[in-house]
Amino acid sequence: MSIQTVGIIGAGTMGNGIAQVAAIAGLKVIMIDVNDAALAKGVATLTGSLERLVAKEKLQASDRDAAIARIETSTDYAKLAAADIVIEAATENVDLKHRILKQIEAAARPDAIIASNTSSISITALAATLGTPERFIGMHFFNPVPLLQLVEVIRGIQTSDATFDAVRALTEKLDKSPIGACAIRRASSSTAFWCR
Numbered sequence: 188m189s190i191q192t193v194g195i196i197g198a199g200t201m202g203n204g205i206a207q208v209a210a211i212a213g214l215k216v217i218m219i220d221v222n223d224a225a226l227a228k229g230v231a232t233l234t235g236s237l238e239r240l241v242a243k244e245k246l247q248a249s250d251r252d253a254a255i256a257r258i259e260t261s262t263d264y265a266k267l268a269a270a271d272i273v274i275e276a277a278t279e280n281v282d283l284k285h286r287i288l289k290q291i292e293a294a295a296r297p298d299a300i301i302a303s304n305t306s307s308i309s310i311t312a313l314a315a316t317l318g319t320p321e322r323f324i325g326m327h328f329f330n331p332v333p334l335l336q337l338v339e340v341i342r343g344i345q346t347s348d349a350t351f352d353a354v355r356a357l358t359e360k361l362d363k364s365p366i367g368a369c370a371i372r373r374a375s376s377s378t379a380f381w382c383r
């Protein structure tokens with residue numbers, strides 16, 4: 188799947204960072220949060236980050252403006268119908284994430300990938316809330332997202348190869364370096380192996 192539009196749940200530290208790198212990579216972004224104040228704060232943060240890049244002459248002002256124009260914000264999950272992938276980056280709470288994943292599954296296209304940026308919750312356990320766990324995967328960015336290169340791509344037991352391959356390609360499109368990880372780690376494994 189060629190990913191053109193990225194839905195992001197949560198406009199906080201990680202969500203607005205992911206929105207920034209996706210928009211800079213030329214992707215359309217739909218960033219969702221619970222209220223307009225949270226969305227405005229997220230947009231202000233990423234705008235400030237882009238301004239600093241322009242001031243350091245690492246980004247053209249026209250590219251900053253084009254990136255900001257690619258970001259749509261909303262409190263309405265129905266907007267996710269346009270997304271090829273939805274990356275959940277909301278508050279780290281397992282019950283909240285289960286509720287959000289159900290909302291994403293109801294709003295997004297049946298073929299859209301669903302990813303979570305969770306730091307500590309099992310991808311396989313989160314997948315159990317979905318009717319289609321094969322399209323669910325962990326996509327663990329590091330903070331601050333615009334500056335740190337690695338993204339840990341974490342398969343759940345039921346994650347499909349197509350989902351894994353699409354997320355690995357997306358990570359590279361974001362100019363990040365994917366490292367693979369499995370829901371079940373082999374005793375001899377390091378984090379830098381691809382689990383297939």
Ligand SMILES: NC(=O)c1ccc[n+]([C@@H]2O[C@H](COP(=O)([O-])OP(=O)(O)OC[C@H]3O[C@@H](n4cnc5c(N)ncnc54)[C@H](O)[C@@H]3O)[C@@H](O)[C@H]2O)c1
Pocket residue numbers: 196197198199200201202219220221225275276277278279280283287304305306307327328329330
């Ligand atoms: N901060 C880090 O260093 C870091 C690093 C890697 C991964 N993570 C993970 O990323 C995720 C987000 O962390 P963060 O630091 O960005 O948190 P944060 O508190 O900065 O932001 C979370 C955002 O989620 C929003 N939110 C809460 N419920 C929501 C809902 N139902 N729908 C939409 N938005 C909702 C909140 O309003 C808030 O804006 C967590 O799973 C965390 O474990 C964080």
